[in-house]
Each structure stands twice: as structure tokens, then as C-alpha cells.
Amino acid sequence: MTAVLVIEDDDRIRLALLLALEEEGYDALGAATAEEGLRAQRHHPADYVLVDLMLPGLDGFECIRQLRRDDDVPIVVVSARDGTDDIVAALEAGADDYVVKPVAIRELTARLRALRRRARPASAPEPVPAVAFGELEISPEAGEVRRAGQQVTVTRTEFRLLCELAEHAGRVLSRQQLLQRVWGYDSGDERLVDVHVGRLRQKIEPDPANPRHLVTLRGLGYKLQR
Amino acid sequence: MTAVLVIEDDDRIRLALLLALEEEGYDALGAATAEEGLRAQRHHPADYVLVDLMLPGLDGFECIRQLRRDDDVPIVVVSARDGTDDIVAALEAGADDYVVKPVAIRELTARLRALRRRARPASAPEPVPAVAFGELEISPEAGEVRRAGQQVTVTRTEFRLLCELAEHAGRVLSRQQLLQRVWGYDSGDERLVDVHVGRLRQKIEPDPANPRHLVTLRGLGYKLQR
DNA sequence: AGGCTCTGTGACAGTTGTGTGACAAAACCG
DNA sequence: CGGTTTTGTCACACAACTGTCACAGAGCCT
Numbered sequence: 001m002t003a004v005l006v007i008e009d010d011d012r013i014r015l016a017l018l019l020a021l022e023e024e025g026y027d028a029l030g031a032a033t034a035e036e037g038l039r040a041q042r043h044h045p046a047d048y049v050l051v052d053l054m055l056p057g058l059d060g061f062e063c064i065r066q067l068r069r070d071d072d073v074p075i076v077v078v079s080a081r082d083g084t085d086d087i088v089a090a091l092e093a094g095a096d097d098y099v100v101k102p103v104a105i106r107e108l109t110a111r112l113r114a115l116r117r118r119a120r121p122a123s124a125p126e127p128v129p130a131v132a133f134g135e136l137e138i139s140p141e142a143g144e145v146r147r148a149g150q151q152v153t154v155t156r157t158e159f160r161l162l163c164e165l166a167e168h169a170g171r172v173l174s175r176q177q178l179l180q181r182v183w184g185y186d187s188g189d190e191r192l193v194d195v196h197v198g199r200l201r202q203k204i205e206p207d208p209a210n211p212r213h214l215v216t217l218r219g220l221g222y223k224l225q226r
Numbered sequence: 227m228t229a230v231l232v233i234e235d236d237d238r239i240r241l242a243l244l245l246a247l248e249e250e251g252y253d254a255l256g257a258a259t260a261e262e263g264l265r266a267q268r269h270h271p272a273d274y275v276l277v278d279l280m281l282p283g284l285d286g287f288e289c290i291r292q293l294r295r296d297d298d299v300p301i302v303v304v305s306a307r308d309g310t311d312d313i314v315a316a317l318e319a320g321a322d323d324y325v326v327k328p329v330a331i332r333e334l335t336a337r338l339r340a341l342r343r344r345a346r347p348a349s350a351p352e353p354v355p356a357v358a359f360g361e362l363e364i365s366p367e368a369g370e371v372r373r374a375g376q377q378v379t380v381t382r383t384e385f386r387l388l389c390e391l392a393e394h395a396g397r398v399l400s401r402q403q404l405l406q407r408v409w410g411y412d413s414g415d416e417r418l419v420d421v422h423v424g425r426l427r428q429k430i431e432p433d434p435a436n437p438r439h440l441v442t443l444r445g446l447g448y449k450l451q452r
Numbered sequence: 453a454g455g456c457t458c459t460g461t462g463a464c465a466g467t468t469g470t471g472t473g474a475c476a477a478a479a480c481c482g
Numbered sequence: 483c484g485g486t487t488t489t490g491t492c493a494c495a496c497a498a499c500t501g502t503c504a505c506a507g508a509g510c511c512t
Contacts, residue, residue: 155489157488189490189491191490191491192489192490192491195489195490196490218498218499219498
């Protein structure tokens, strides 16, 4: 069953949406605040997220950015505000669509279906299913990394960095590219990448001072090789 | 450059959209009828298609269906009609988004950018097959150079120099040209080139004193030959 | 052969790029 | 709320790279 998370502080609107979505055959779950919604999505990932912009505490834009940080879920903003600035800001923050309240439930579900076509097909996951680099095993599915059969714990950032490098195994990725792909930064301190590469090496390289897989290409960036 | 095809029969609206899109840095192309638009997309595929619903001859819905038959391009409907039925029908036909005229150009481009994130990587990462010169292999992707299968580490400057020479394989490049192309200097000490050529030879020539690939043409410059 | 220019190369100092430990802020987790 | 983990920033040390120079040969011309 397709699950939808609705983040909306107005109880009446939230309940109305939840009811209507269930009517349409969705498995709908509600959250009254951004914080609650983020926690719910982390522990129980839904297939779509609907989010209001005006939320108490963390606002909708920030909520979208945080969702996007480690989730590729389609996000639709459902807001009463119809100004161009809000629309542009929400889309820039990472939303996929923006509809203005009140919205016909048929239009909403049609938009969800349109988004599903573009969402990463679950059957062909973009991240590599499971890669082995000599003694190194990465399984994005399970979210774990093993070296010589021994499981090593890496943090979320380290894991994403490793996946990004693994996906382009054998090719150089510049610090810029990594900042963009792993952190979503369009600009920022490139040294950040160095630090995390260093930490990753401590965990996955037998001899971190002489990396065999996660190698530096001076002036170019980093690459992962077999 | 990102190309957008605008299918819209009203000349004034079409021209306004084309102008605005070009203003935003897109490469915009117009079509006044569905047939014209389909033909244009077949012969000159754009990265996005904007389409009106009310078109003479083939209507917008049919136009979308035909586009979708053999093209995965993101389609945005730009229509004056704002009824739920039209929106649902257009999305069901295969459109990715639906905006109601008049639309702010900033909103439109923000929606295009949001769609781009979801678009299938139409342009697969360019393969750039490693160039081979006899026993010499240059692979810009991996940022590495191999001689007889053995990897040799070259510095960034050396790498660029090698690439420049490889790109014009068999032809002489003067020191002036190399300074210009590799260093970006319009004037400078030509001896600089000598030094780097020398260093490169140490790394890629079996016998650096008798270069076989990176040869000197006295009074002219250097060239790379097979 | 002699005198000239052109090229190869080792040494060196200045610059840039990278690795890493320390630390504070932020996020997370009961 | 408080302790723990993770993240990002900074500074320093060190290694690699770059460009300049001087000098020694090699090539070319008469």
C-alpha cells in the first residue's frame, strides 16, 4: 500500500486530507508539526509527503530542506499562500510540486501519480545494489559496510560519501562535485570533504596513511578504486 | 544549453514565453500547433516541453499522449483553464505538471528546475573512452595515465599538457600555443614548457633521453606521436 | 671546426594542496 | 532535559607541485 505522510498543523484540514486520501486507497499518516513529521519519516518512511508551509516551530521550507537532506521522497507543498515567492522558495528548497488550498482531492492524487512516474523506480534503485571492492563490501540496501567480512559502523554522511564514490567507481570526483552530491551544497568549504574522507579512511582502509581504495588525486579530487 | 519547446497557438503568449525563457538562459523554440511541436521534438529533442491545452487541430491532451509514446521528456501544461477535470486529464495523459495562465516566469522556471531533479538521466555520463597511444593510455575520467598497463602518477599540469598534446596528436604545438592552452598565459617564459615536458618524459617515456612519443621539433615545439 | 642558438636537466625557493588533531556546535536518543 | 554521537571549522605541519635559473650539451650554420 502506498503511504502518504501529511504534515499540517490545522487539525481540521489535516484530518480532512487524511480521510480523503484513505478514501482514495492510500495509507495516510498525519503529523502536526515539522519535527513530528521529520521523526515519523525517518522511522517510518512514507512514499509521499504533503507539507504545509505555515507550521509552528520549524517552518515548511526548513522542513522540506531537512527532509531532502537524506530522503528522495516526492514532496508536495499544500499551502494557502499563492504568491510566486513562496512557490519558488518551496521548489528551490526541494519540493516537487506546489498546490494552493483549497485543493480538489482528485487533482492532488493525479499529481501524486504524475510524481510517481518520475520517482526513482523501486525496482531499479539508483544506488548500487551491493558492491564489493576487494575486501570492501557496501550494501546501500542494508545501509552497512563490511571490511573483510567484518562490519564497520559508518555515520550517515560517511555512508553517503562512500556510496557516491562507489557509484562512480574508478572515476575522479572533485570536491565540488562531492559537496554538491553528498551535502547538496552549491558552494562551501571544500576542506569539509577532506575531513570526512579522512574519517572514512580510518574506518575502511587497512592502512589509512596509505589508502588503497579511497585515493587522492592531487588537484583533482578523490576516487574509489578496486 | 537547456532547450525548451513551447507549443502554444496564441502568437503573443508564445512569443512572450519564448522571450522570457531566453532571458532566463534557456534555449527556447516555439511551435504554433501540436503537429508542428511533435515534429520539432522528434527531430530536435528539447529538454522540456511546455504545452497549451487549447490548440487548433490536435488538442493538448492528444499532443501529450503522442509525445509520451516515445519520449520521456518532462512536460508542463500551461493553460488558461483551471478546472480539476482538465488538470487531472492532462496529468493522466502524461504531463508532469500543470500551471494556470497567467504564470510568473520565475514560478515556471522553478518548476522546470524541480522537474529536472526527477528527470531520468537522459544524457548518460559521457563515456570518454581512454585515449591510447601505443603503450600509452590517457583516461581523463579516472584522472590517470598508464604506460603498458602500469599506472603512472602525473601532476595536474603534466596531465593537462599531455591532454593538450594528445588532442592534437601528430601535430606540432609551439611553446607559445602550449603556454596559451595549458597555462592560459598570453606571454611568458617558454622555457617553462621545456621543464614540464622534461618531467613528463621522465614519467611516460621508457627511455626519457630518447623520446618515442613526446618528441621535440627543434625550433618549432613539441608533438605527441604514436 | 668554431660560434651560435636551442634544448635538457638538476637545484632551489616559493606556492599550493592535503592530512589530521582539537574543538565547538548541532543533532540525536532515550 | 542531559549525555552521547555526529558534524563542521580551524590551524598547523608536511608533502607535492610549480616556476625560475644556471649550466651543460646537442644541433645547426657558415
